[in-house]
Amino acid sequence: MDKWSTACPGWQAKILAGEGLVPDLPLFKEEAARALRIFDRLRVPDVxxxxxxxxAGADWFRDIVAALFGSFDPDANRRMIQEFFLLIPKKNGKSSYSAALMLVAMIVNRRPNAEFLLVAPTKEIANIAFKQAWNTVKADDELAKLFHPQYHQRTITHRRTGAQLQIKAADTDTITGSKSAGILIDETHVFAKxxxxxxxxxEIRGSLAARPDGFLIQVTTQSKDPPAGVFKAELSRARKVRDGKMILPILPILYELPDEDADDNGWKDEAMWPLVNPNLGRSVDETFLKNQLIAAEEDGPEALALFASQHLNVEIGLRFKTDGWVGATYWPDAADKSITLDSLIERCDVAxxxxDGGGLDDLLGFCVxxxxxxxxxxxAWCRAWAQDDVLERRKEIVPRLRDFEKEKTLTIxxxxxxxxxxxxxxIRRLDEAGILADKWAIGLDQVGIPTMVDALxxxxxEGDxxxxxxxxxxxxxxxxxxxxKLKDGTFWHDGSDLMSWCIGNVKIELRGSAVMMTKQAAGKAKIDPVIALLNAVQLMSRNPTSAAVVDVMAMIA
Structure with a gap:
């Protein structure tokens, strides 16, 4: 399997040089050549x-076609690379190329009555995918004779072999029991919701368990929000394989700029655009991108972030929230993963x-x-808790909450x-360690949490x-x-994804000469742990002394 390593060392230099991102692999040449011959003669239906x-300028995608079908060992009836993950900005022909790829799979297929799936996150996207696939067939008279459509089922059948391509909206009921030989997932990032x-x-991966010749390919743009849920997990795994940190039969093809080139608005440099848009000048119009950038800059940070994520695969993060809290700009650089509760107790003289929070559909934010x-x-060391009610009341953020639960910064x-x-x-542990402040140690909302006051x-x-x-x-x-303090480097935090998300949710309102963070402005995106942090900041600003120090001073007196 060392020969089939899909790691791409030096990918940063490759993408900046405009080179291909598919590594050299010991492909089965006849299998690759056959698939390419078929792919090359298919027509682009919507051009x-x-x-x-x-x-049609699909050379970059031809490398993917060659890798997918050239990794199939016909003697062992086994595909050496079973999974592919393609991260590509929108308008680069991914819908046309993906539909064509699945048609090639049906034509070269050897398995009798094989099933192929194109899975879309919504019914609307599934309908678009079906039309794209069938219009590709109709564009060639010979293919139109070879394939038969069932419009009401969004299915295309190979008349000779019985192989079927089904286009489905994702749902566990429709996926359960599938025995597909090939699956393509369109727009993985939408699944995060x-x-x-x-x-x-x-269920999708389970269908490949008895199909060593099968494959799974994901084709997606970057998320319109910070990656979360299943998209975050799939993207993270692909990056680890690409970087050689994990060995799996997955081929990641990620058209994204290195962090140092994307940061500080480096992605605005037009020289960077063709590096992540391989179809620039064809299905991607450079003038259109220029005009969209101008319009986004006029409309504000949210529009700019949307443009960058969808057209240049820039991952949305805190630095895009320039209409939010100024501190968000400096938050990432203040992360220190060495900060744990244990290390904080050991290093600090007072805490x-x-x-904040604690409602049934809120988080209970906590910050030391x-x-x-x-x-x-x-x-700063921050954590949060959520009652299980939130899983029903706020379903749109459940994937994120599950991520934080895995991170062990949130408890359901x-x-x-x-x-x-x-x-x-x-709190008891802090007090027993002798570092909890002797006065104004616990900061709560004025409304307070009666149960907590009693527990304290x-x-x-108690008392003051x-x-x-x-x-x-x-x-x-x-x-x-x-x-x-974040800007001058005297405030550090534990670098959790939980807090990065909450900080990114913060919206600022001006009230006269004062600024406000309000839960109402943040909507369903939670900020309770941020308010907990500010409550603690308010107390630490009073220059507190620990109870242990007070006791020692009393003894001396």
Whole structure:
């Protein structure tokens, strides 16, 4: 299998040089050549003149066709590379090429009555995929005789072999029991919004279990939001294989710029555009991209982020939220993965805690900020809890919540008091370690959480050790103070994906000369852990002293 390694060392240099991203592989040449001959004679159905694929500038995709079919060992009836992951900006002909690829699969197929699936995330996309595939057939008289369509079932059947291509909208009921020899998934990034996406992918891969000759290919653009759920998992796996960090029979072809070239708006450089748009000058019009960029810059950061993600495969992140909190710009550079609860207790002389949220469809945000004994820098460690109600009430964010659960920064509670019990246990540990502030140690919303106040009293944290933190515009000082410390490098955090998501959700409203972060402005995207962090910032800004220090001073006196 070493000969079939799909890692692409030095991919950064390759993409900047405009070179192909498919590595050299010991392909079965006759299989590859046969597939390419068929692919080349297919026509592009939605282009004026319906040119042949070989004349339509599809050379970059021909490498993928050769790799897919050339990795099939006809003697062993086994495909050496079973999975392909193509990340490509929109308008690069992926719909036409994908439909053509599945038709090639049906023609070269050796398995009697083989099933092939083209899985789309929605019914509308599935209808488009079917029309694209059938219009490719109709563009060639010989193919039109060879294939038979069943429009109501979105199915195309090979008249001689009985092989079928079915175009389906993704649903576990329609995928369950499938025994497909080849599956193409269109727009994986859209699956991130489906709470059952992981189940769908399990069923899809399960259909290949008894098909060593089978294949799975995913074709997708970058997500319009920060990657989440099944798309985040699939993209991460593809990147690890590409970078040689994981060995799997997956061929990743990722048209994305290296981070250092995409950061600081480097993607706006027009010289970068053809590097991630292999069909630039053909199905992708450069003048159109220029005009879209101008319009996006006029419309604001959200439009700019959408343009960059869809047309240049730039991954959406915190730096695109320039209409949000200024501190978001500096948040990524302040990450320090070495910060854990244990290390914070060891390194700090005092700590305070901020808490926010806790409704049945909210997160309960929790943040510990410690002051480093050596540098006096602030170190933040954040966590969150969610009642299981949120899984039903906020289904659109369930994939993200599951990601954070895997990260172990979010706990989905199995009983109503689990969040309070675990939170109190952490506070008790801070107090027993002697670093919890002697005064104003716990910052809560003025409305407070009665159950928590009672629980804190149960461990002896009460009275002036609990502070009611005024919200709204009164958090202005904490907002401005935190962003300044993030910029000057004296505020560090544990670098969790949970907090990156919450920070990215923050929206700022101006009220006179003050700024506000409001849950209403953030909508369904949660910011409770950010408010918890600001509550803790408010307390740490008072320059607290730990209870242990106070005890020592009392003894000396």
């Amino acid at each position: 004026v003149g319906q040119p042949l694929m070989k004349d 489906r709470s059952n996406a992981a189940d769908v992918f399990v 305070v805690v901020g808490v 900020i410690g002051r480093c004994k050596a540098t006096r820098d602030w170190l 509670c199995s009983n109503p008091t689990q969040d309070i019990e675990e939170l109190i246990a952490i 009293a149960g461990i002896g944290v 050790r609990i502070a009611a933190i005024a919200q709204g515009f009164r958090l202005n000082g904490a907002i401005l103070g935190a962003e300044r």
